[in-house]
Amino acid sequence: MTSEASHERGAMTVPETIDLTDGALAPADAAARALDALRASEHRYRTLVRNAPIGYLIAAADGTVLEANDAACALFGVPPAAARTLQPFQYCHPDDKGDLEQVLAELLDGSVDTCQLEHRVIGADGVEHAVATTIARVDGVAPDAETGDNPEHYLVLLRDISQRAEAERALELAQEQTARLARIVETTSDLVGISDHPSGRLTYLNAAARRRFGLDEHEPIDDLTLGDLYTEDSVVRFTDEILGVLDAGDAWNGELRMIGRDGDAIEVWQTITAERDDAGAIVGLAAVGRDVTERRRMETELAYAATHDPLTGLPNRALLIDHLELALAQASRSDDTVAVLFLDLDRFKLVNDSHGHDAGDALLRAVASRIAGVLRPGDTVARLGGDEFVVLCAAVRDEFHALAIAQRVAACIEGASFDLGEIDLELTASIGVALATHHETHPEALLRGADAAMYRAKDHGRARIELFDESMRRRASERAQLAEELAHAVEHDEIRVLYQPVIDPHSGRVTSVEALARWAHPTRGELTPKDFIGLAEDTGLIVGLGLRVLHLACTQAAAWVEAVGDRAPIVHVNLSATQLGAANLADLVAAVVERAGLRPELLCLEITETVVMEDAEAAISTLDRLCKLGVGLAIDDFGTGYSSLSYLRRLPVDTLKIDQSFVDGLGPDPEDSSIVAAIISLARTLELGTIAEGVETAEQLVLLAGLGCSGAQGFLIAEPVPAEALEASLRTGVDLGALGVVDR
Secondary structure (H helix, E strand, O other): OHHHHHHHHOOOOHHHHHHHHHHHHHHHHHHHHHHHHHHHHHHHHHHHHHHOOOEEEEEEOOOOEEEEOHHHHHHHOOOHHHHHHOOHHHHEOHHHHHHHHHHHHHHHOOOOOEEEEEEEEEOOOOOEEEEEEEEEEEOOOOOOOOOOOOOOEEEEEEEEOHHHHHHHHHHHHHHHHHHHHHHHHHHOOOEEEEEEOOOOEEEEEOHHHHHHOOOOOOOOOOOOEHHHHEOHHHHHHHHHHHHHHHHOOOOEEEEEEEEOOOOOEEEEEEEEEEEEOOOOOEEEEEEEEEEOHHHHHHHHHHHHHHHEOOOOOOEOHHHHHHHHHHHHHHHOOOOOEEEEEEEEEOOHHHHHHHHOHHHHHHHHHHHHHHHHHHOOOOOEEEEEEOOEEEEEEEEEOOHHHHHHHHHHHHHHHHOOOEEEOOEEEOOOEEEEEEEOOOOOOOHHHHHHHHHHHHHHHHHOOOOOEEEOOHHHHHHHHHHHHHHHHHHHHHHOOOEEEEEEEEEOOOOOOEEEEEEEEEEEEOOOEEEOHHHHHHHHHHHOOHHHHHHHHHHHHHHHHHHHHHHHHHHOOEEEEEOOHHHHHOOOHHHHHHHHHHHHOOOHHHEEEEEEHHHHHHOHHHHHHHHHHHHHHOOEEEEEEEOOOOOOHHHHHHOOOOEEEEOHHHHOOOOOOHHHHHHHHHHHHHHHHOOOEEEEOOOOOHHHHHHHHHHOOOEEOOOOOOOOEOHHHHHHHHHHOOOHHHHOOOOO
16 A cells, blocks of 8 residues: 555655565566466466377276366267266276276276276267277375365376277288188199299299199208299290280180109199289299199090990991091092991891890900901991991092992901800891982981991892992982971871771670871871881881870770770780880870870780890880889780790780781691690780781681680771771670671
8 A cells, every 4th residue: 555655646766666666576576477487388288288199188086087188088079078077987898898997906906006008999979999098196186175185096198099900900810811811722722833933943832732743741842943843845835825925914824734743744724823023024923723634534535435435445426427527528629539338237136135245245346346457547437336337438439449348348247257255156247338429518418328228238138238329319318308207297296096906706896906006198198107117216206106106095095985984995005116215114104194094904015026125124124114004015926036935924914916927827827827826825824815916817717716816906807997986886896897807
């Protein structure tokens, strides 16, 4: 107050005032300046802490936050204004809380003053961070104003290491992947190798490659180069081909020959890539390969099997056609022509039946060897199957030249017997010869011509050579045309069925009928089985044709059951060799019978002796399956084949059909009469029925009845008639006159 009064009266001069002030206020002024400096320092400190990139907070022992900087708030996902409400430990990742609690316990019990750990926090915003945390106990942070106590507080520093953690994890994953790839490379069955370039020195081989090339697991490979593993021709390909592809920036794929542990060449399919330096120059090669040696061997064997006959090793039909196409193309550019010799061994079937299939196979191999031994270089002998061979003469001057070759082939077969161990056989052959005309380009046509000539040789007495001529060409063409027309007829259901009755010679009652196919040809009129069944067999059409006849016959038989009941006859249907040889024959028959709604016992299937004996064991097996269906079985044309009684006893047949050639002589010819009587007696002994075929006179019918024959069939009784005509007689009882019996 005083100072204020003196100032008002103007009692003090300025100098006095200045002096007094300097002396009296100096300590207070220094304290003020120190306080300002302290405040400025604190402000700088707080600004520095608040803006520091490292999270900073002071917390009490109970977790209450006294202060926290912006970085800490950001880590915990809260705004800076909410810093004092933080409960930092609640943001710790659940999986890391155990570690954090252990550290805090050590701090609280005084075991340590400072601790560090890395853990994860999940902020209020849901963002996860990896942090490196340092916690230190500090004193004198916030004394209690009332008690003066100075409780412990904790300084927490939080450094966000998420990027580092991600980088470390990425590195760890990369190392794991590298290790995994290394394990895969080392354990794969593929061959893997790395080499320097251009030295070619090997730097790495995996376990599979070491095994394949005969190297121990830890054997050094520093001295090995590509030339030690690859064949010479493959090394040349590196220079001439592979490096050019790699220089262009592409990987090379292909097959190379390498040297196995035994020094043997192996085929390896490889992918080769280049390793480059920073300048792009190739400094190394990496190859991944697969040993395909065994696959190539199997492919070679399969290719050979697909083109060669397994029994003789000769080319088969497919390879023959290839050779024939090439020969025809070459002949078109020269004055020579091409000849085909089609050869069939005469009576070869007797060899199989008399001496067994092993002897037959041995004979075929011997024949193949002999034929190959007499041919010119460049000629080809092939086996088409069975006892059929074809010789391709790629360059002949004319038919005389071709016939001379055919005579040489025939002579090699007929000139000396075949010694098959304990068996000594003599053999002849029928040979057909066909020459290609200058405009001939179709191998199949040439084969068909030679085949036709061969059949003419057989027809003229066997052991002959026949030359295919224009008349035969014309007949072959007509046959091919007829085959096309037959295929159309089968496909469009143009085949119909007539039925020839079989009667009981004693009562005259119709007991069964034989289903006989008829083809109403548009220009040739109605054709009987002898006109087209052989053709159907040769062309494979017999399968569809036979199935069609079977279906029609079974359907008609079921209709007769509906119409006449117990008077419905058993229907006989003929089976061909092709049908009998089908593995699914029993299934087909069962399906047809079921579809028609026919009782199986009203169907009888006829097979000729010859067909059965072509492969008796297989035939017996098939017939057994048919027998189990409940259908009847009959041997057709019995007496004309060569079945033995032992086979006949094993065949599950019900009926023997006596061939017409024996029935014709019944009565006038004592020998034929004896044969017929013997067959009927044999059948009776074996408890089989008998049907005589081709009965044309009343005398034959009477004699058959007297011999005890159970069935008769022939023009005397009736010609084959449509189902409608037969049904009318079945309704009223059989009238032989109405069916065509002539009173003689």
